[in-house]
Amino acid sequence: MRVTRNSMPSSVTDLDLRPAARVSPASQPRPPLDHVSVSPVDIEARAVAKRFGETAIFQDVSFRLARGEAVALVGANGAGKSTLLRCAMGLIPVSAGEVHLLGQPASAARGRALRSLRARIGLVSQSHNLVPRLSALSNVVHGMLGKSPGPRHWSHMIAPQAVREAALEALDRVGMADFAGRRADRLSGGQSQRVAIARAIVGAPEVLFADEPCASLDPQAGEDVMELFFRLVRNEGTTVVFTSHNIDHALRYGDRVLGLSGGRMELDATAASLTARDLRGLYD
Amino acid sequence: MTDTSVRPDRPVLPRYDRPSAAAFLGYAFGVALLVWCLAGAGFSVDKVLSAPPRFADFAARAFPPNFDPAVLSRLGWKMVETMQIAIAGAVIGVILSLPVALLAARGLIAGNWVNQIVRVGLSFIRAVPDIAWALVFVVAVGLGPFAGMLAIVVDTIGFCGRFFADDMEGVDKGPAESLTATGARKLDVVACATIPAAMPAFVSTALYALEKAVRSSTILGLVGAGGIGIELKVGFDLFDYPTAMTVILMIAVVVIAIEQLSGWARVKIIGEQR
Numbered sequence A: 001m002r003v004t005r006n007s008m009p010s011s012v013t014d015l016d017l018r019p020a021a022r023v024s025p026a027s028q029p030r031p032p033l034d035h036v037s038v039s040p041v042d043i044e045a046r047a048v049a050k051r052f053g054e055t056a057i058f059q060d061v062s063f064r065l066a067r068g069e070a071v072a073l074v075g076a077n078g079a080g081k082s083t084l085l086r087c088a089m090g091l092i093p094v095s096a097g098e099v100h101l102l103g104q105p106a107s108a109a110r111g112r113a114l115r116s117l118r119a120r121i122g123l124v125s126q127s128h129n130l131v132p133r134l135s136a137l138s139n140v141v142h143g144m145l146g147k148s149p150g151p152r153h154w155s156h157m158i159a160p161q162a163v164r165e166a167a168l169e170a171l172d173r174v175g176m177a178d179f180a181g182r183r184a185d186r187l188s189g190g191q192s193q194r195v196a197i198a199r200a201i202v203g204a205p206e207v208l209f210a211d212e213p214c215a216s217l218d219p220q221a222g223e224d225v226m227e228l229f230f231r232l233v234r235n236e237g238t239t240v241v242f243t244s245h246n247i248d249h250a251l252r253y254g255d256r257v258l259g260l261s262g263g264r265m266e267l268d269a270t271a272a273s274l275t276a277r278d279l280r281g282l283y284d
Numbered sequence B: 001m002t003d004t005s006v007r008p009d010r011p012v013l014p015r016y017d018r019p020s021a022a023a024f025l026g027y028a029f030g031v032a033l034l035v036w037c038l039a040g041a042g043f044s045v046d047k048v049l050s051a052p053p054r055f056a057d058f059a060a061r062a063f064p065p066n067f068d069p070a071v072l073s074r075l076g077w078k079m080v081e082t083m084q085i086a087i088a089g090a091v092i093g094v095i096l097s098l099p100v101a102l103l104a105a106r107g108l109i110a111g112n113w114v115n116q117i118v119r120v121g122l123s124f125i126r127a128v129p130d131i132a133w134a135l136v137f138v139v140a141v142g143l144g145p146f147a148g149m150l151a152i153v154v155d156t157i158g159f160c161g162r163f164f165a166d167d168m169e170g171v172d173k174g175p176a177e178s179l180t181a182t183g184a185r186k187l188d189v190v191a192c193a194t195i196p197a198a199m200p201a202f203v204s205t206a207l208y209a210l211e212k213a214v215r216s217s218t219i220l221g222l223v224g225a226g227g228i229g230i231e232l233k234v235g236f237d238l239f240d241y242p243t244a245m246t247v248i249l250m251i252a253v254v255v256i257a258i259e260q261l262s263g264w265a266r267v268k269i270i271g272e273q274r
Helices: A083-091 A113-119 A136-144 A161-173 A189-201 A221-237 A245-255 A276-283 B021-040 B045-062 B069-104 B112-127 B132-142 B144-169 B174-181 B185-216 B229-237 B242-268
Strands: A003-006 A041-052 A055-067 A070-075 A096-101 A121-124 A207-212 A241-242 A255-261 A264-270
Touching: A041 A083, A055 A083, A055 A241, A055 A255, A070 A083, A070 A161, A070 A245, A070 A276, A070 B185, A083 A096, A083 A207, A083 A241, A083 A276, A096 B144, A121 A189, A121 B144, A121 B174, A136 A161, A136 A189, A189 A221, A221 A245, A245 A276, A255 A276, A276 B021, B045 B242, B069 B112, B069 B144, B069 B185, B069 B229, B069 B242, B112 B144, B132 B144, B144 B185, B174 B185, B174 B229, B185 B242, B229 B242
Parallel strands: A003 A264, A055 A264, A070 A241, A070 A255, A121 A207, A207 A241
Antiparallel strands: A041 A055, A041 A096, A255 A264
């Protein structure tokens, strides 16, 4: 049964997509969800389908995410959550339909246009994806490569001072400034994921994708990382899309929950209108 | 409580699978191929049995090796030249291998056609033995160690270019994907994620290339491409087996020392886990 319990603008094209002031004071409470229904749309998927060879992963997936929303994408293993995230970022092509990201057609963009679009987003992965033999600081400096390409951003040792300071600031925000010089492969799982978050936020992305950000962590470290992650991004008004198998996380950190099941988007509802039982149905 | 009773109709997994007819024919073909190759190689039990007395005769005439100080000094300088050829050739070869490998590695910078063309080129380089490259360069640049060094450079590119490319293709794609997702260019992604991740394998391959270069450089002198090989050839040509034995011992000592040094450096640079 498909569940839809929210309202969104009719089309991304008839919205004002001029850059909005994205920084709000940390003390200011997050606006209620009603507010986002009139905000510009950051991500729009229209009848998206993805196949790998003859295997259909999902089809006819449509949704629109308003600026500043935190959206949980849930579903059983193999439902296509990670694949949908990658399609949304333009990392893999869609088989049908189209994805608009920040007002641009991500599914059709190529080359420099796609890179410019990606420079406005960030990604936090389940496996952290840090470069093991490099320092935490160099890994965070790499987060600026989309906006400032070139050899000077290949290592913190040769990076411009402003970039180095921005990276250190990002590490400080995740509580890892004291570990800036430590090799990534010598960090614990929780520390490693914090550095990955710093790398994702150092470029002040407008949209952040998080693919099961705490799946590889123990429960306490997972809680800490989710708490930190959402505290940071909510203060910035960043649009967040995260996948999770943790129903509690989906309801607690998401404004909205999208559910994939049987290759289709079977759930699209505000978190406040859902219970854990509603989400468990997706795993049956 | 879990029911642990065994179903009477439970399938039994055999220890060994009976080979299919095709597999059996494949084994038979493999054995026939080996017998055919042995015949073509002139394998002879008689010759194997008669070899030890001849080897003992050579050993009797070669021992004791020639440890005359003048000979040792001459051979020592030739060994230094051999090492110079090997180290210079291996270092330049390893450096040149990196851009070649970037073009050969699938899915990194260049398209499929470029990957295939570069890989075929590397296969060609490896297919030609180092001694043949030395002959080519002796013709091109004349007799002497420079021809030997160029032969080592080319041989190292053929070896490292292929393995560096394989190493880069085999690294975890996660870090590269994370950087790609932030809009980084391909070259930046390769420089920041792929190459650092492949660096332990690069170091291991490069050290092996150095060992290989040292072994190769000891025989390049056979064709006039410098190094101690010419002394070995002259020793055998003049039936001066004690001096030839001295050359063989010097080569063995140097190659073993380089292998030990390389192993130590590999652990120091890469870590105990590799």
